[in-house]
Every structure is written in structure tokens, then in C-alpha cells.
Amino acid sequence: MPVMVFILLTIVFLILRVLPGNPVEVILGPKATPEIKEALMKQWGLDKPWYIQYIDFISRMLRGDFGLSYYWKLPINTLIWPRFFATVELAILSMIVAIILGLTLGSLGALKRNTILDHVSRFFGVAAYAIPVFWLGLILQLVFGVYLHLFPTSGRISTIIEYRIKTITGLYLIDTLLQGDIEAFLDVLSHMALPSLALGFIISGVINRMTRQNLSEVLQQDFIVAAKARGLPEKLIFFRYALKNALIPIITIAGMQFALLMAGAVLTESTFSYPGLGTFLMESIYYRDYNAIQAAVVVYAIVVVIVNTIVDIIYAYIDPRIRY
């Protein structure tokens, strides 16, 4: 895990420092005089040799010192963490949507193999992945927001309500519940409905495929036949015998979809003007806020490493055969 953090930070350094286009030119634009450029280079330590810059970069990132935002004139740490938790909340909710949709359709496919239902489930597995998430998001906005007026089409919470909510965990759904504010809770939930539905739908395709495949395999095993022979109820066989065994690889796959989930979140957040890490990255790019861009990419890298480690631990926990 530490090795991976190190490699990812190196990749980020390479992209942001070594690729053509130096940060000072990126920020100041082509019109800046050489004197101004030089002063800024010196201020940021960009005039030093690359290896000093590299060591400096790695040590600052590991200490969580992201520096000042060039645009907001504020420490990036105060800007980025609320956005980070917003993305975490969206990711969790989308994953729940994806698992419910994917498990249900995949199970139906595996149980009714080679029927119309199975074919629909299989096609869904391929098609869900091929739909651009931002397009799906816009269609959902159109249908549920504009035509049916069921859900708000942008943001994370209504402005009036946001004032009375204290931040405890940073996850609004939990914060509102902790403060017993049901109205605020429902407001947050309605804001998150469309984004998490869009993102969850895309991810559910992969889970659907995995469920169908693994469940089909498990259903052909001897112990299932034996259970049937003993006359156990179908429901019991399915939930206790088949699904439980099929879940191990499905959970791993779900964990491995995390990168896809984060990538999809960037697009989903942008579609719904949801104030998460992805929109933070895109705003920083728009303002050419170099430090903030760097911080956002680094936070993504660290999140990926943490989640991968967690998935490994869960995997070892549910499958005792695996030991690290």
C-alpha cells in the first residue's frame, strides 16, 4: 500500500510538472512578463533542480500540506475536505443503487437462464455500460425534474436548509439525521436521488453480469442439487446456499469498480452541479488554480489506495482461504 501511494504520487508529479506546460505559464497565461514569471517560479521553488522539487512535492503531499488556493486565497485543506465528503456520500448511495439493481437483475438472469428475462438481463449488462453517465443524468433531469417536477435537478441541499445544518461527519444524510431534522434529511435525499440513480445505473451493469455468471456457476454445484433433493424450500436454497456463495466474487468486483465509480462521479457531479471532488477539480481547472488541481488529483489517488486496501481486507474476511 505505501508503495502504491508513492507510485501514484510520482505519476501525478510527472503529469503536472514534467509534461509540457509549466505551472507558472499555466496560471499567468502567455501575456505575463518574464520578471513576473521568474518571481513566481522562485516563490514556488520551481527554479530548483527536479529531484529537490520531487522530494519537496512528495513530503508536502504526505503531510497533507496542499498549500494555498491561487484563486480563493484560502488553504486548500479548508476547501477540499467538504467536497471530498460530498463525493463519498454520492459514491456510497450510488453503490447501494447499483447493488440493488445489479443483484436483482443478475439473479433473475441466473435463475431463468435462456429465457427472455435472461436475455434482457444480459443485454442490460452490456448496454448499461455503454450509456454515457452525463447523458443519462441529463435525461433523468429532463424527465423527473422538468416534466414531472419530482426531484431537484442540481445541487446537494437547498440553500435555506443548508444554513441550519451543522457539519458533524460531512455526510449530510447522516448529519441531518443526527440533528433529528427530518425535513432537511428528505431535502438532501431528494437532491441526491437523480445523481445516485444515474451513477448507480451505470455501475449496476457490471454487477449484474458478475451476479449472473457467478450465480449460474454456483447453481450447478452438487450441494445445490443435494439441497433440492432433500426438499428444502427454493427460497432457502437461493438465499442461504446459492447467493451467499456467489457473493464473494461479486463483492470483490464491486470493490474493483471503485475507480469506475470515481470516474463516473466526476461526470455525474458535473452534470448535476453537485459540489463534490469532481466539480472541485473541474472548477480548479477552469480557474487554472494549479495547487488546487494538484490537491484534487492527489486526494483521488489516496482514496483509491485506501479503498483497495479495505476491499482486500473484506475479501480476506469473507473468504477464509485467502491470507495475506
Add this chain to the structure above:
Amino acid sequence: MAGFLDKMILGRKEVRATIEGKMLITGFIIVMVLTFLAIFAPYIVPHDPYKAVAKPYIPPFTDLSHPLGSNFLGYDVLSRVIWGTRNSLMVAALAVVIASIGIPLGLISGYVGGIVDRVLSLLMDSLYAFPGIVLAVAISFMLGPGLFNVALAIAVIYIPTYFRVVRAQTLSVRENLYVEAAKAIGASSLTIIRSYVAPNVLLVAIPVLSLNFADAILTEAGLSFLGVGLPPTEPDWGVDISGSRGDVTRGIWWTTMFPGLMIFLATLGFMLISEGLNALLNPKSRMRQ
């Protein structure tokens, strides 16, 4: 490639009858139609996609000369959508070609093993774990807009896909008796990789190639939607959806619907080919289906 497909797969009746065969053929037809649109776009488009040719916001299916309507600037949606095929497929093709550098890397890594393999694998696994679009956004931002730069940004994030598949296959091919025999008679590593390992490995890379094409189309559209892809004047599916975001809240659906459908169709086409090929080239995975 097409000849191979025809002889080996599409030409066989028993293959055409399977569901994988049907997927493959459907995907093939979709891709062929899109390629045709892309190549002959200048002769097909009814209007100049770079110019305002009508009143803004003509609804689709009402005006014969603008069958899919017009957008907020009065650009013809149909013409933009057709021309978008050209940009989208061009970027994707370029990205796939650049990304296939992962094939030789995987071959070398898998065959040579040792420290080279460990370093390369670690690097590729890290890249693979990263949310692709974040990396592509950063690269694309540093390089600036433009067709080639976008393709390069997309290619970087898909190198690991090739690498992993090719490396895994190389590891298993390497153990074959004929590779050992070649070593025994004193063939050099380069000869063994080129003549004995590569031909047996490349077959598994073909479905990946097709899947990659699908991914590249989606990523290109995503980057353009976010505003770090192709310049905002280019007729491109992602660019067009990005430009007509505001229309949705006013209930104007056609400016986003049609480019989106094209992205879906193109991605689906390449995915179906990949699915079908995968199942037909690896009979083991077919039995599992």
C-alpha cells in the same frame, strides 16, 4: 482482419446461430455503418456543421431540411451528429493505436519476468487503479486542447488494460513445451517472443482492442463534455451535449438526445464485438456463460 473474421467466425453457420455470434454480427454492422458515416461525412451532411444554418431551436421531425432540428445557435443537429462520428472515431482510433504500446510491454514483462516484470506490473496496476478520467483530465489540461492531445490523454489510461491481459497470457504461453524446445535449440529471446509467444498471445488482445475502442469513445465524450476535450466549436457528441446542457431545464430534449444516442450506439457496437469475440475465441468462457 476482416478476412480472418469472415473465414473463422462470421462465415460459419453454427457460429451465426449462437447468441455470441448474433452479438458479434450486430456489433459489426453498427461499427460498419458508423465508419461509413465517418469517412463520407463531407458528402452526406445536409448542411455545414460549422455554421448556423437555421433559426435556433427548430424541433425535430417538423422541418424536412432539418430532420433532427437545430440547436441554440441554429446549427443543424443532424449534420453535427454525423460530423461528430468523424471526430469521435478518429480520436478513439488514435487512442487505441497509442495505447497498444501496452502489448509489447506486456509481452516483455511476462516473458522476461524478474525485476522488470515487478516494476512494470506495479506501475501498471497503480495506473489501472486510478480513476481514468481524472488522470485524463489532468493530462489533457496540461497538454491543451486538440485532437492528438486528447487521444494521448485517453491512451495513457488504457495502456494498463493491454498490459495486464497480454502479460497474463504470456505467462501461460511461456510454459509451453514448444517454447522450451526453441530455447533448447538456442533461439534468442527476441526470436522466441516474436515467433512463438506473440502469435499465441495476440489473439486474446483482439477483444481488448475492441473494448478499448468503446471505452475510448466514452472517455472522449466525457472529456469533451467536461470542457477539456475537443475545442467547443468542433462538431463532436460530447461537445454538443456540453453546449446544450442548459436546454434540458427548458424542456428542449433534442439537442442532447441525438448526440447521446450516437455515443451509446457507437460504444455498444464495439462492446458487442468485444463480447462476441471474447466468447468465441475463448471457448472456456463461453461454457461459463
